[in-house]
Structures are given as C-alpha cells and as structure tokens.
Amino acid sequence: MMENVSFASTGAHARPVDLPVKMHGRKVEVFYGQKQALHGVDLEIPERQVTALIGPSGCGKSTFLRCLNRMNDTVEGARVVGDITLDGEDIYNKNIDVVELRARVGMVFQKPNPFPKSIFENVAYGPKIHGLAKNKAHLREIVETSLKRAGLFEEVKDRLDEPGTGLSGGQQQRLCIARAIAVSPEVILMDEPCSALDPIATATVEELIDELKQNYTIVIVTHSMQQAARVSQRTAMFHLGRIVEVGPTEKMFSNPDDKRTQDYITGRFG
Amino acid sequence: MTDATLRSLPTAAPTSAAPPRRDIGLKRRYGAERRFKAYGIAAVGTGLFFLCWLLYTVISQGYTAFWQTEIRLPITFAANIVDPRGTGNPDMATLQRANYPKLAQDAIVAKLGIDPADRGAARDAAALVSANVRAELRDVVASDLTLIGKTQEVWILANSVVDSGVKGQFDLSVEESRRPLNDRQLGYIQQLEQDGALEQRFNWGLFTFGNSSRAEAAGLGVALIGSAWMMLIVLVVSLPIGVAASIYLEEFAPKNKFTDFIEVNINNLAAVPSIVYGLLGLAVFINYMSLPRSSALVGGLVLSLMTLPTIIIATRAALKAVPPSIRAAALGLGASKNQMVFHHVLPLAMPGILTGTIIGLAHALGETAPLLLIGMVAFVADYPATPLDASTALPVQIYMWANEAERAFVERSSGAIIVLLIFLALMNFFAIILRRRFERRW
Ligand SMILES: Nc1ncnc2c1ncn2[C@@H]1O[C@H](COP(=O)(O)OP(=O)(O)O)[C@@H](O)[C@H]1O
Numbered sequence: 001m002m003e004n005v006s007f008a009s010t011g012a013h014a015r016p017v018d019l020p021v022k023m024h025g026r027k028v029e030v031f032y033g034q035k036q037a038l039h040g041v042d043l044e045i046p047e048r049q050v051t052a053l054i055g056p057s058g059c060g061k062s063t064f065l066r067c068l069n070r071m072n073d074t075v076e077g078a079r080v081v082g083d084i085t086l087d088g089e090d091i092y093n094k095n096i097d098v099v100e101l102r103a104r105v106g107m108v109f110q111k112p113n114p115f116p117k118s119i120f121e122n123v124a125y126g127p128k129i130h131g132l133a134k135n136k137a138h139l140r141e142i143v144e145t146s147l148k149r150a151g152l153f154e155e156v157k158d159r160l161d162e163p164g165t166g167l168s169g170g171q172q173q174r175l176c177i178a179r180a181i182a183v184s185p186e187v188i189l190m191d192e193p194c195s196a197l198d199p200i201a202t203a204t205v206e207e208l209i210d211e212l213k214q215n216y217t218i219v220i221v222t223h224s225m226q227q228a229a230r231v232s233q234r235t236a237m238f239h240l241g242r243i244v245e246v247g248p249t250e251k252m253f254s255n256p257d258d259k260r261t262q263d264y265i266t267g268r269f270g
Numbered sequence: 271m272t273d274a275t276l277r278s279l280p281t282a283a284p285t286s287a288a289p290p291r292r293d294i295g296l297k298r299r300y301g302a303e304r305r306f307k308a309y310g311i312a313a314v315g316t317g318l319f320f321l322c323w324l325l326y327t328v329i330s331q332g333y334t335a336f337w338q339t340e341i342r343l344p345i346t347f348a349a350n351i352v353d354p355r356g357t358g359n360p361d362m363a364t365l366q367r368a369n370y371p372k373l374a375q376d377a378i379v380a381k382l383g384i385d386p387a388d389r390g391a392a393r394d395a396a397a398l399v400s401a402n403v404r405a406e407l408r409d410v411v412a413s414d415l416t417l418i419g420k421t422q423e424v425w426i427l428a429n430s431v432v433d434s435g436v437k438g439q440f441d442l443s444v445e446e447s448r449r450p451l452n453d454r455q456l457g458y459i460q461q462l463e464q465d466g467a468l469e470q471r472f473n474w475g476l477f478t479f480g481n482s483s484r485a486e487a488a489g490l491g492v493a494l495i496g497s498a499w500m501m502l503i504v505l506v507v508s509l510p511i512g513v514a515a516s517i518y519l520e521e522f523a524p525k526n527k528f529t530d531f532i533e534v535n536i537n538n539l540a541a542v543p544s545i546v547y548g549l550l551g552l553a554v555f556i557n558y559m560s561l562p563r564s565s566a567l568v569g570g571l572v573l574s575l576m577t578l579p580t581i582i583i584a585t586r587a588a589l590k591a592v593p594p595s596i597r598a599a600a601l602g603l604g605a606s607k608n609q610m611v612f613h614h615v616l617p618l619a620m621p622g623i624l625t626g627t628i629i630g631l632a633h634a635l636g637e638t639a640p641l642l643l644i645g646m647v648a649f650v651a652d653y654p655a656t657p658l659d660a661s662t663a664l665p666v667q668i669y670m671w672a673n674e675a676e677r678a679f680v681e682r683s684s685g686a687i688i689v690l691l692i693f694l695a696l697m698n699f700f701a702i703i704l705r706r707r708f709e710r711r712w
Pocket residue numbers: 032035037056057058059060061062063064075
C-alpha cells in the first residue's frame with residue numbers, strides 16, 4: 001500500500017507533492033505515567049527525504065522520535081496511543097516484532113554512544129546479531145562499506161582494532177551512524193546528533209546526512225535552525241506536545257504560517 | 271590577534287582602579303577545608319594505628335609457630351619390636367601396633383649416654399620426645415620396609431613443652447617443681463643442642479597435620495582442605511545463583527510491589543547475623559535433608575546462603591552502573607533484551623561482580639559462628655577425602671586452639687591467624703588483579 005501526498009502548502013498540515021510516505025503517525029499521544037507529553041500528533045515522513053523536527057526543548061520531539069522505532073517501550077511507565085505506520089503497516093501491531101522493527105528503523109543518539117569495543121566490532125555488531133553476513137569476508141565488507149558511507153573509513157582504516165571510545169566526539173558520532181547503517185535500515189532517526197560536536201565535526205555530519213538521504217529516509221531532531229534549514233527538505237514545528245506547523249523547509253523558514261513558528265525561528269523564544 | 275590588540279593599546283594607558291575588596295569569606299572557607307582534611311588524616315591515622323597494632327600482636331605471638339623444635343636420633347628399627355613375628359614383610363596392622371616410643375626411648379637414652387638401668391633418667395629423657403613419635407616412625411617404616419633391623423637418623427618432633435622452653439616462652443629461672451621441665455631435662459636439651467641434634471626447623475607439620483591434642487602434632491591440614499572445599503562450594507553455588515537472580519531482578523523483572531518486597535528482603539538478608547544462617551543450615555541441611563554433620567558440604571551450603579545477598583547486592587549495583595546509553599545503543603540496533611544483557615551489560619558489570627564475589631568469599635572464609643552450629647567444631651585428625659567427610663575450617667580451628675590452655679596452642683592459634691590473614695590478603699590481591707584485567711578492556 002502506498003500513500004501519496006501533495007506538496008501544496010495548505011495551512012498547518014502542508015503535504016508534499018507525490019512523494020511516497022515512508023512513515024505516518026496519526027493522532028499519536030504519549031503518556032509518561034500521568035503526564036501527557038504528546039497531544040495527538042499527525043506527521044507524514046516522506047521517503048528518502050530528511051524531515052527535521054524543531055521546537056523549544058521539552059515540547060516532545062524526542063518523544064515522537066522514540067515512538068517511530070518503539071524505543072519508548074523501554075521507558076518505564078511510557079504509554080503510546082494512536083497509530084504509526086511503516087510502509088502502511090502499523091508498527092504497534094502485535095504481529096510486528098520490535099527487534100525486526102528496529103533493524104528497519106535505526107537510531108543515532110544525542111550523545112555519541114559507541115560500545116566499549118573495537119571500531120570493527122562496533123559496526124559489525126548489528127549485522128552479526130541479525131545474521132546479515134554470510135561469512136567473515138562478507139562481514140568485513142559490510143563494515144567497510146558502512147564506514148565509507150559514514151565518511152569515517154579513511155580516518156580509521158589502520159586502526160579498526162582500536163577502541164571506538166578512543167575516537168574524537170565527531171568521529172564517534174560518525175561511528176554510531178556507520179553502526180546504524182550497517183544493518184541496512186530503511187529509516188534512520190537522529191536525535192540532536194550534532195549537539196555534542198564542534199562546528200567542524202557538525203559540518204562533516206551534516207554533509208553525511210545530505211548524502212545518506214539518497215538511500216535512507218531520515219528524521220532528525222535539531223535545536224539548530226540553521227541545521228534544519230541546511231539538511232532537511234521538510235520541517236515540523238513542535239510546541240507543547242503538538243505540531244503547530246509542518247511543511248517544506250524553505251517555506252517554513254521564509255514564510256511561516258504560524259506566529260509561534262515565526263517567533264521560534266527568529267529566536268524570540270525557545 | 272593578541273599581538274594586534276596589544277599593539278593597539280597605547281603604552282601609556284592608565285591602569286584601571288581596583289574596586290574595594292569584598293569579604294567573600296575566604297578565610298572561613300579555607301578553614302573549613304583545612305579542618306576537614308585534619309579530621310580525615312586523623313581518621314586514617316587511627317585506622318592505621320589499630321591495624322598495625324593488630325598485625326604486630328598477631329605476628330609477634332604467632333611467627334614462632336612456623337618453627338618447631340625437632341630432635342635428630344639414630345633410631346634402630348629393631349626387628350623384634352617392629353616385626354615381632356619375623357615375617358620380614360609385616361602388614362599394616364602389625365606396623366600400627368609396634369611399640370615405637372620404646373625405639374625412640376632407646377635411641378635418646380643411648381644418644382645421651384644414660385645408664386638404661388636409671389629408670390628416672392630414662393623417663394625424663396623419653397619425655398623430651400613427642401608422643402606423636404608413634405605415628406612418625408610408623409610412617410617412616412611403612413614407606414621403606416628395608417629399614418627393619420637397621421639404624422637410621424630421623425628427625426622427630428620434640429614435645430611441645432620442650433619446644434616452648436627452647437623458644438624461651440617459659441620462665442626457666444623459677445623453682446624446679448614449678449616449671450614443666452626439670453633441671454635434668456634442661457641439661458639433656460643443652461647437650462642435644464651442642465651435638466646439633468636438637469634444633470628449630472621449619473614447621474611443615476603446621477600445614478599438613480590434622481588436629482591433635484598434642485600441640486606439636488596439631489596442624490591446619492584438615493582445616494585448609496575443609497576451607498578449600500567450602501570456598502569451592504560457595505563459588506559454585508552462590509555465584510551462578512546470585513548473578514542469575516540479580517540479572518533477572520535488575521533487567522527482566524517487572525517493577526511492582528512484589529519485586530520491591532523481594533528487594534527489601536534481600537537487603538535485609540545481608541544484615542542477618544551469620545549465626546542465624548547456621549541455625550537454618552542445621553534445620554534444613556542436617557535435620558531435614560540428613561546431610562552429614564560437620565561436613566564441608568553442609569558448611570559450604572550454609573556459607574553460600576550467607577554469601578548470596580552480598581553477591582546479589584554487588585551484582586545489582588554493578589548492573590545499575592552500566593550507562594543507559596549503552597543499553598539504548600544495543601536496543602536501537604535491534605538487539606533483543608537478552609542480547610543487550612549478555613553482550614553488553616554483563617561484560618561491563620563484570621569487574622563489579624567479581625569484586626563483590628571475592629569480598630563475599632573472603633567474608634565466608636573468615637566466618638565461624640554458623641559453622642559451630644552445624645558441628646564443624648568436631649575434632650578431626652584425618653584428611654576429608656570428599657566434601658561429605660567430617661572436616662573443619664580455618665577460623666574454627668583458630669577458635670578451637672584459642673580455647674586450649676597450653677602455651678604451645680596459643681602460639682599455634684596466632685600462627686593460624688597469620689595463615690588466614692595471608693589467604694585473605696591473597697584473595698583481595700586476586701580481586702584487584704581480576705578487576706584490572708577486566709577493566710583494561712575499556
Ligand atoms: N522518560 C521520561 N519520563 C517522564 N517524562 C518524560 C520522559 N522523557 C520525556 N519526558 C517529558 O516529556 C516531555 C517531552 O520531552 P522530550 O520529548 O524529551 O522533549 P524534547 O526532546 O522536545 O526536548 C517533557 O516534558 C519531558 O519532561
């Protein structure tokens with residue numbers, strides 16, 4: 001099943017023209033215990049595009065992102081209502097296995113979190129547990145391509161056996177991206193991937209994200225307006241657990257419909 | 271850029287005037303810090319002082335236990351005594367029965383040149399030799415039957431009274447009737463020493479002999495074996511159970527009232543006096559399951575129960591300390607919960623788990639009270655072949671020797687304490703090595 005959506009901007013819920021929808025959240029509500037963090041969020045995520053989630057902190061961006069690969073399942077007391085589809089299939093359906101889902105929807109976290117193992121093993125871990133490599137040589141190949149795609153291979157090719165935790169912050173984050181793409185996911189979720197990096201490392205990662213969208217659908221949470229403008233094609237503005245505006249990034253930044261979006265991107269709050 | 275800024279400043283620019291100093295309580299703050307440091311140093315100093323005192327007392331009283339006075343005698347293994355039936359190949363029962371003290375007495379009387387008709391002198395001389403000579407000479411003959419009928423120099427144990435006397439543990443200047451060695455015996459000792467036939471030699475027996483009512487023949491052999499069996503049992507029983515229970519509680523169990531209740535109880539169990547575990551062991555393992563009393567198996571099981579809470583608490587703390595970001599990374603890649611735990615969390619928690627386990631084991635090694643309740647105070651002279659045989663444990667042996675009145679046993683219990691402390695130090699050392707090894711894997 002394939003949903004197509006038009007790109008004509010019609011108020012708060014602008015739809016992209018004729019792009020297949022990879023993931024679709026409808027009326028998503030999330031509760032942490034008694035506290036409601038998301039109040040009915042509707043969002044379409046077009047395939048092979050970068051979708052940016054922006055908004056003041058605490059507005060529920062990470063919460064929504066974690067719904068997309070069910071990482072909220074691991075949060076004590078979290079409850080998700082509403083439905084979210086991946087290729088039209090409800091990911092909260094009983095016959096979807098979360099392990100399989102996470103192999104299809106990978107995640108890169110705010111703080112680089114390589115395993116305290118070698119660079120090689122960091123990247124090889126995913127393919128190993130999912131049985132993606134036919135043999136040792138194939139595994140090596142997967143690791144190398146992933147590192148190349150993450151733009152890290154040239155820097156680490158001579159020290160694949162050294163600890164991943166010994167790399168610089170930017171390199172660690174690219175290692176985490178390589179680790180995520182090694183399992184060949186369809187969607188990659190990134191939660192403020194550059195917030196712990198210096199400007200040069202940030203630029204490298206942004207370039208990388210731009211390249212990755214050839215092959216992957218990317219959802220990125222960012223607190224940097226410039227970053228959202230640079231890397232994304234579509235932007236969703238969150239505020240107090242709701243989406244106040246969503247549309248093509250260009251339009252969001254040049255001519256936002258909502259007053260709150262305008263205030264936020266011009267730095268008047270947030 | 272700095273240069274440019276500096277150059278752009280006119281050299282004659284006036285210095286800005288400092289505002290009046292504010293009192294921000296520096297003196298008070300540094301004073302507090304100095305006081306705290308002083309308290310700390312005082313606390314550490316007190317601790318060290320008592321530790322040194324303890325070590326000094328134990329070592330100064332106990333180091334002599336590692337030496338034992340022995341007498342070298344040319345023993346003639348007379349055929350008529352060792353092998354009265356003259357078979358030339360006596361069986362063990364015959365060897366058991368032979369009158370070895372007589373051989374020793376003859377040898378020492380001859381050595382000292384005493385007239386064998388002088389009964390009193392002969393008895394005094396024979397008393398210098400340990401009554402353990404029976405077992406010692408039997409073992410010598412049994413290991414080499416060709417000795418029968420021949421004479422051989424043998425080092426045999428001196429009586430513990432002689433040993434204490436030689437080590438200067440008695441006041442030998444008091445009136446003769448009030449000391450355990452009479453003047454004649456002192457003369458003999460001197461004579462033997464001058465001949466080089468009486469000296470203090472390293473006390474291997476302390477590590478190999480079983481218990482004995484004669485101090486010179488009492489050793490830690492049985493206790494060492496018993497303690498080793500028990501440590502093995504504790505390790506095999508409580509490490510897997512403790513680690514499995516902790517992993518389940520920490521990673522898999524739902525957080526609800528019931529698991530909270532279990533958690534509170536485990537913490538309480540760690541504080542239960544050890545003697546209560548002894549009562550539990552007595553009721554469950556001995557009375558109900560009819561396992562043999564005073565066996566290493568029961569002791570090990572009781573100590574396992576006692577060690578479990580320690581291991582569980584240490585393991586859970588170690589698991590909790592693994593950063594959530596590592597768990598998220600594994601789950602985010604599609605690892606199952608089981609894979610997350612066994613591939614990432616457990617290896618990172620390993621140093622903490624091992625430290626907790628070794629501390630638990632060290633605790634168990636020094637534990638006495640629960641073992642008294644399950645009958646490990648029994649007098650055991652023979653090596654336990656299996657964990658089901660009666661045995662004893664190091665701290666229990668210390669307790670038993672410390673209850674003896676004889677001077678030689680006081681020395682031995684201090685010696686045994688030194689042995690126990692050495693084992694504990696080795697275990698701690700081992701814990702540190704293991705921790706370092708595991709930690710080096712980043
Ligand atoms: N694990 C959690 N438990 C309870 N409340 C949470 C948890 N995570 C987030 N929240 C709450 O949900 C709201 C949204 O948080 P989050 O999604 O992290 O915001 P953002 O990423 O936009 O800064 C916040 O009010 C936050 O306090």
